[in-house]
Amino acid sequence: LTPATARKRAARGEGDLLREEILTAAEQILEDTASEDAVSIRAVADAVGVTPPSIYRHFTDKNHMLFEVCGRSFSELDRVITETAVSDDPFETLDAIARVYVRFGLDHPEHYRIMFMSRGDATPEDFDEHMLVGTSAFGRLFETCERAIATGRVRPAVADRGALIMAMLVWSQVHGLTSLMIAKPSAPWADLDVMVDTFLDFVRAGIT
């Protein structure tokens, strides 16, 4: 898609440069075309300005390439959420995490789609387990739920189920708004800020 610009071949130790370029190009194509299918070996090679076989020097497989793209997105989400979860008040922290999560999804809809709305079979082995529960993003949410329950201000019907279930429920709620806005952008949504504010008020009231 992007016309190939002239590129110099990488020097001896700099093989990783192309690797980075490949990943960046793949992400770019994903965002531009809004289609996972458009991220083909050939399209990526073309965007980088290189022939298809040279991709295979850096990734064993198309799947492994996509896996890495996906992993980068998870890392990015982890990063922004970890940076966000800094308040002492767990309820404020939940609120902040939720806002940042929704924003992440709407800013990178195609990444979000692959991460949380697609079948995971294109991703190697224990991808799900590693990416979901093990991530610092979910870890932060879980820990924040624990702290919220510890305050005693969480409704018993929720608190009694434990922090894990509470975290899954909160995640479900926030994911619901995010993914539905991505999947059905032409639904009768109100202004984004109004929507998020009302939604979080909604969620908060459900907890406390």
Added chain:
Amino acid sequence: LTPATARKRAARGEGDLLREEILTAAEQILEDTASEDAVSIRAVADAVGVTPPSIYRHFTDKNHMLFEVCGRSFSELDRVITETAVSDDPFETLDAIARVYVRFGLDHPEHYRIMFMSRGDATPEDFDEHMLVGTSAFGRLFETCERAIATGRVRPAVADRGALIMAMLVWSQVHGLTSLMIAKPSAPWADLDVMVDTFLDFVRAGIT
């Protein structure tokens, strides 16, 4: 996939029989393979026991075929929700709609995926508009929200936004649980009933 069984050619006026068989086969493939991509003209023709070109006597296009499959799912969802929304108490009705909705999604995950988790570009023209807001399913939800607000028991922060926003929010919540359970079946979910019960209690508390 399904080995072709011997089939008799349809009689003069019975051309619609094959049409029905095609749609049924397409739905079956969708459920069996859990993959939208697997529903190819060739695979459907094979399952029905017919050659690919004969599909074109009944559908102008692959897209139109998928569109019809999708339309059937929407009709089915409309039907079960309309059948469900019968209580006088709007809050009980909301609860019942939500339960039926989640069940529909988990019973037909691949249908749900196409309906609410995919890009809509494979579907013709004003599909979204027609399918979303115009459907009796969403109509029922909206109307039930109106009735709920009319009771005066909905929290002002929600009620003041109006029934449309309230409906979108409730939908977001229920969609969140449904779609996340479909997309991440190996996440640490509790027992389904516990999950749904707690979730709906959660939602209800957010409203009132």
Added chain:
DNA sequence: TGTACATCAGTGAACGCGCGTTCACTGATGTAC
């Protein structure tokens, strides 16, 4: 009642396409002597 004919559901072969992947290769770069 028997025959010629129009209809039209379904066939068989083929098209062009983009895909993931492979293979033997080229030729610039850094290193050893």
Added chain:
DNA sequence: TGTACATCAGTGAACGCGCGTTCACTGATGTAC
């Protein structure tokens, strides 16, 4: 300092595949005479 060589990033051509779609066709069916 100069030359031969090993390394290895990237190439060019080709493979087999499944796809959506097209085309001219076949042959069973119902109807008109």
